Amino acid sequence: MSDQSLELKGSLFPLSVLSCADLSVSSLSWQLKQKLAQAPAFFYQAPIILNLADVEQAPDFHAIKQLFTELKLVLVGVCGASSELKQQAQQAGLAALQLAKDSKTAVTASSNTRQTAVVTSTVNVPMDSKIVEQTVRSGQQVYAKGADLIVKGTVGAGAEVIADGNIHIYGTLRGKAIAGAGGDSTKRIFCYNLQAELVSIAGNYWLSDSLQGDFWGKPACIKLQDDQLVLAELA
Amino acid sequence: MAKIIVVTSGKGGVGKTTSSAAIGTGLALKGNKTVIIDFDIGLRNLDLIMGCERRVVYDFVNVINGEANLKQTLIKDKRTDNLFILPASQTRDKDALTKEGVERVLNELAKDFDFILCDSPAGIEAGAMMALYFADEAVVVTNPEVSSVRDSDRILGMLSSKSRRAEQGLDAIKEHLLLTRYNPERVEKGEMLSVEDVKEILSIDLLGVIPESQAVLNASNSGQPVILDKDSDAGQAYLDTVDRLLGEKVPFRFLTVEKKGLLKRIFGG
Numbered sequence: 001m002s003d004q005s006l007e008l009k010g011s012l013f014p015l016s017v018l019s020c021a022d023l024s025v026s027s028l029s030w031q032l033k034q035k036l037a038q039a040p041a042f043f044y045q046a047p048i049i050l051n052l053a054d055v056e057q058a059p060d061f062h063a064i065k066q067l068f069t070e071l072k073l074v075l076v077g078v079c080g081a082s083s084e085l086k087q088q089a090q091q092a093g094l095a096a097l098q099l100a101k102d103s104k105t106a107v108t109a110s111s112n113t114r115q116t117a118v119v120t121s122t123v124n125v126p127m128d129s130k131i132v133e134q135t136v137r138s139g140q141q142v143y144a145k146g147a148d149l150i151v152k153g154t155v156g157a158g159a160e161v162i163a164d165g166n167i168h169i170y171g172t173l174r175g176k177a178i179a180g181a182g183g184d185s186t187k188r189i190f191c192y193n194l195q196a197e198l199v200s201i202a203g204n205y206w207l208s209d210s211l212q213g214d215f216w217g218k219p220a221c222i223k224l225q226d227d228q229l230v231l232a233e234l235a
Numbered sequence: 236m237a238k239i240i241v242v243t244s245g246k247g248g249v250g251k252t253t254s255s256a257a258i259g260t261g262l263a264l265k266g267n268k269t270v271i272i273d274f275d276i277g278l279r280n281l282d283l284i285m286g287c288e289r290r291v292v293y294d295f296v297n298v299i300n301g302e303a304n305l306k307q308t309l310i311k312d313k314r315t316d317n318l319f320i321l322p323a324s325q326t327r328d329k330d331a332l333t334k335e336g337v338e339r340v341l342n343e344l345a346k347d348f349d350f351i352l353c354d355s356p357a358g359i360e361a362g363a364m365m366a367l368y369f370a371d372e373a374v375v376v377t378n379p380e381v382s383s384v385r386d387s388d389r390i391l392g393m394l395s396s397k398s399r400r401a402e403q404g405l406d407a408i409k410e411h412l413l414l415t416r417y418n419p420e421r422v423e424k425g426e427m428l429s430v431e432d433v434k435e436i437l438s439i440d441l442l443g444v445i446p447e448s449q450a451v452l453n454a455s456n457s458g459q460p461v462i463l464d465k466d467s468d469a470g471q472a473y474l475d476t477v478d479r480l481l482g483e484k485v486p487f488r489f490l491t492v493e494k495k496g497l498l499k500r501i502f503g504g
Binding site for chain 1: 390392
């Protein structure tokens with residue numbers, strides 16, 4: 001029993017990566033305050049990773065850490081650091097993380113233009129699409145990350161199809177369809193036969209009760225209009 | 236090379252073992268050397284339905300563990316030539332099956348047999364996964380009601396993602412729908428899903444429709460596969476099912492309410 005009290009598991013969490021050319025405390029403090037003023041609640045106690053990809057001189061990690069605490073942010077670690085910087089960050093009690101490839105390119109792009117502003121926005125990649133040839137069965141989940149999702153077959157009851165982009169279903173939609181999962185409210189759901197358990201666009205959802213009516217069992221398009229889901233004919 | 240067919244459903248009590256016994260017997264009646272394996276370790280039932288419970292000496296787990304060989308373990312059916320049963324162990328649990336062990340037994344059986352029928356336990360856990368993993372074809376047994384249909388849908392998802400054929404990128408498992416406990420009267424009253432409803436939801440080929448019948452219960456109780464009761468509707472429906480499994484085109488029967496009166500029957504009322 002005793003060895004079950006402790007568990008160590010790998011998990012993935014979304015973290016904000018902060019890139020800034022000037023990491024002196026005074027400059028960082030001013031820029032961060034401005035950024036936070038735009039959306040104070042959004043970044044409250046948010047875990048942050050500091051990107052050191054284009055930093056040569058070692059910043060004062062202890063001072064930065066303190067600044068983050070004052071601003072109600074949590075500095076978790078650094079990424080993109082040279083081995084020397086990595087060591088210093090670790091001594092300051094920060095984790096050294098590996099940076100994924102695509103965000104690295106985004107960083108170099110911003111450093112090329114010599115931006116001094118704080119960059120926390122995500123990279124804008126053109127929408128791709130993911131095609132599922134067969135039926136999505138109960139219990140199966142399909143996620144089109146950063147892409148549109150096209151399902152040729154039916155989405156069964158208890159199945160889930162999720163996309164950051166639009167969702168097109170050429171069969172019957174009996175399960176759940178979640179479009180604009182990344183928060184994009186312009187995305188839509190198209191299906192040839194609407195009998196869904198749930199449809200959602202950018203976090204606004206309807207259960208099947210709300211879908212009863214003219215379009216139940218018929219071709220339909222679902223979109224978001226003034227923060228309201230709207231059903232329309234698939235003309 | 237033997238064809239491995241799994242009889243599965245997800246949901247319990249829909250008629251997997253009854254169908255395994257009937258289809259296995261039917262295949263053997265048609266001259267195919269057939270073995271039915273009971274994968275329901277710990278809840279052995281196939282031996283009862285086949286009426287050979289008093290002849291079980293060794294079981295599937297014994298063979299996997301090398302405690303007995305196949306020749307000692309296989310039970311030859313007394314009524315039907317070419318038919319053998321490999322019983323499950325009643326004293327063990329599903330973890331007694333290993334992928335390597337099952338594969339070894341199946342390979343050995345494949346040398347001798349034309350058809351290997353795997354009678355799956357209910358659920359989607361290790362036992363059921365093991366039963367479907369090596370399959371070439373699948374008979375998905377479904378009752379015409381929503382929970383059974385949904386569980387079948389779930390199992391169909393497993394067949395197309397968790398089987399050996401899926402993992403090795405081979406041709407997909409051939410999936411067949413077997414609708415059991417079908418009652419046309421209740422369908423007409425709207426108390427049961429129709430064949431068309433189920434076909435539409437699951438979108439796989441229909442292999443057979445077995446009518447709800449007293450003959451099935453009688454057969455189970457007397458330890459005799461219902462397909463041997465050739466006068467019964469269920470027996471005939473299973474015979475048709477086996478013919479279709481062997482590639483013959485047979486029209487579906489017992490789908491509509493039988494009207495009383497001779498004229499109506501003659502003119503197909």
